[in-house]
Amino acid sequence: MPGPALSCTTNDGSRPVVGQTGGVSTPAPSRHFASDNYAGVHPEVLQAVAAANVGHVPAYGDDPWTERLQEVVRAQLGDTAVAYPVLNGTGANVVALQAMLPRWGAVVCTEAAHVHTDENGAPERVGGLKLLTVPAADGRLTPELVARQAWGFGDVHRAQPGVVSITQATELGTVYTPEAVRALCDQAHELGMRVHLDGARLANAAAHLGLPLRALTTDCGVDVLSLGGTKNGLLLGEAVVVLDPAAVTGVEYLRKADMQLASKLRFVSAQLVALYEGDLWLRSAQRANAAAARLRAGIDALGVLEVTQPTEANAVFVRLPGHVAAALRRRWRFYDWDVTDGTVRLMCAFDTTDEDVDDLLVALATALREEPDAG
Template sequence: MQTLHDPAIRGFASDNYSGVHPEVLAAIAAANEGHQTAYGADDYTARLQQVVHGHFGEQAEAFPVFNGTGANVVALQSLLPRWGAVVAAKSAHINVDEGGAPERVGGMKLLTVPTPDGKLTPELIDQEAWGYGDEHRAQPLAVSITQSTELGTLYTAEEIRAIADHAHAKGMLLHVDGARLSNAAVSLGQPFRAFTTDAGVDILSLGGTKNGAMGAEAVVVLSEGAGDGLVYLRKLNMQLASKMRFISAQLIALFEGELWRENASHANAMAARLRAAVEPLEGVGFAYPTQSNGVFARLPEGVADRVRDAFFFYDWDASAREVRWMCTWDTTEGDVDAFAAAVREAVGAPQLAE
């Protein structure tokens, strides 16, 4: 087939813009030989369970799905009765970037809380965790946090443990949206289970697509009290893949060895390189610390549009001239340096000597 795009074009809008890692493509091709039983009763999905056990413990069970929104909806739905509600940060992906799917498809109420850095705390959770027994109020029965957050910030294992203990004491379960969980693990320098299973997380949306997969996510049940009805809910929500071996093969390629770590480490390093390159420029500031693979910058008037002529990226808060720059597994040092040079030129700063 003819290539319909220009492979030389690079962008910093999203870590979904990158292609598929060659090892993942090879894994899909390897899984393509012969016949395998459909709907998850295949050798690759069975192997994925073993891989997940190695990262999250023997009790963990993975349910591969097509995409992150599906993972979040199915996971949260499995935690809640029909009258249940989820406490989340106002900036959470489930609130601002999923088209209302948790509420319209999942049938749950989102109770959102403004946060200064995208992170919930026990005190912030309590702003919405009330009204138990009141038939006029959706019952707050789950908490959802994102690791790393939509603002590129990180929860420590201790912070997650504090949230889990607080939530459990109120009869709530804890969900983690882990679309960028690999970036968080690399930045924290900890294994996944240190800030999930061992920190009291009940259920997890495990991301693969943003870290080199073609399209592969999974709901991972971590505690005995979570995941009720998942075997039915995945089909009900149109997230049950008939040829599941191809989703599982992608996740195996990422998580069986060190590819997840290598990809995330590189993406994080490129974000740090980008921030360091533009941080000295006059008029350039930053909204949040750069702790994973996203840089949230504030630019002088007109700079964003001038840079966007060559590199596409999104405004995050246009009123504050705040933009989001995302790096990914295939962002190169050359990409970063060229982008930083474009920012420097747009700001009107002299270019650095070679």
């Protein structure tokens, strides 16, 4: 299926100005449905950043906040978990996969996986790794799909499959159950492969299933986790979390070589501590998921639109007539997902309110009643 097209402009592309901040014009406050990356920073995270802004502390992770983060991830993910904070999700995935594979290694993933569709080839360009993709209509890998690419071991003519990478929740808003993750891990380990989990929206998956984070990762046999933050209320920052130390080599050096080691790392670590030390990760994900569920219910109630994927996390995929999508874009931004059939993605965030959802639903119902412009 075609990847998402960046088509999310307002009617005239303008940005209404309501004031000045540090000499920079700021747009009027609004909430869109393009991405959870559009959301601001959770107030509790901002407070944590401010609290870390005290005096001089050692750079590059030799600080109390990064030390505390190690305790937090062990509490959430198990005693062997070790966190390496990085700047962004693409960096987390590249560092993780490089550390898990030799130079000749390859990654089995779906055609819809974020590492394949939305990272501009970074695992291959920067990581020097081959991605071996398989189609998955709902974005989820299965052992049968993995078997399509997990072959040719020892064949010098083929990139060697060494890692299975799954995205949780998937790019299509679907969620792997613990049983599904365990089946993939068992298969991979039997083949001598490792399992990487891209958890940019792991919190949304755990919130949907009502499970702790380790129930979808450590307890299932996942070896390395890219732990999300930015899509769930952080200013910036994710973490490579090694769950099985035997699964990686040189991750601490690769993080620096891949330009993902922040000098003032305390400010990344402080955010991750704020998110995962208590239940902020869960509260934020629950809010985003609930907004998507409300949106899905409202769309279903209209009775005329096709939703193309289950709504299990914080995204709704729906086919919209062209004139309806154009009408909504006069006010909101969202992504075309498949331009061949009119599928768009409507994404909710931790700060999406019931009023935001209801306003969109009213506008959607109004646009559906209007006749397409003959011109």
